[in-house]
Amino acid sequence: MRIGEVAEHLGVETHVLRHWEDVGVIQPERTAAGYRNYDNEMLARLQIVVACKGAGLSLEEIRVVLHSREAGRRAAIRRRRQIVDSDIKKLRNTRRFLDHVIDCRHSLVTRCPACSEFAETSHRNSGGPSFSVGHLAH
Ligand SMILES: [Zn+2]
Numbered sequence: 381m382r383i384g385e386v387a388e389h390l391g392v393e394t395h396v397l398r399h400w401e402d403v404g405v406i407q408p409e410r411t412a413a414g415y416r417n418y419d420n421e422m423l424a425r426l427q428i429v430v431a432c433k434g435a436g437l438s439l440e441e442i443r444v445v446l447h448s449r450e451a452g453r454r455a456a457i458r459r460r461r462q463i464v465d466s467d468i469k470k471l472r473n474t475r476r477f478l479d480h481v482i483d484c485r486h487s488l489v490t491r492c493p494a495c496s497e498f499a500e501t502s503h504r505n506s507g508g509p510s511f512s513v514g515h516l517a518h
Pocket of ligand 1: 480481484485486489492493494495
């Protein structure tokens with residue numbers, strides 16, 4: 381496949397594919413005339429790149445994920461995994477908070493200890509928003 385077909389197939393711009401090549405994420409073959417030629421293996425790889433981008437990985441992280449012999453691969457994946465775990469924790473707390481607010485009986489959220497706890501912990505750099513299950517009883 382030519383670059384234009386691949387770009388359309390994946391729903392990305394051609395300059396994005398060239399950029400991924402520039403930073404070493406993918407290296408398509410060239411035809412005798414010098415055109416990029418993407419085979420099925422390359423297409424499969426690009427679909428993984430798109431999926432990893434959607435999962436929030438950086439191009440450098442994707443580059444090391446794609447090649448099992450890359451130095452520091454495990455460390456990069458573990459770092460990303462820690463961030464995902466932390467994001468899951470934040471999202472769980474956010475959902476707990478939203479579930480609470482639906483039924484919060486305080487006239488003002490500032491008068492609710494549970495809502496206040498969420499607000500106070502949201503802007504801290506470490507740990508992210510916290511929402512205690514114990515407050516759910518109002
Ligand atoms: Zn509340």
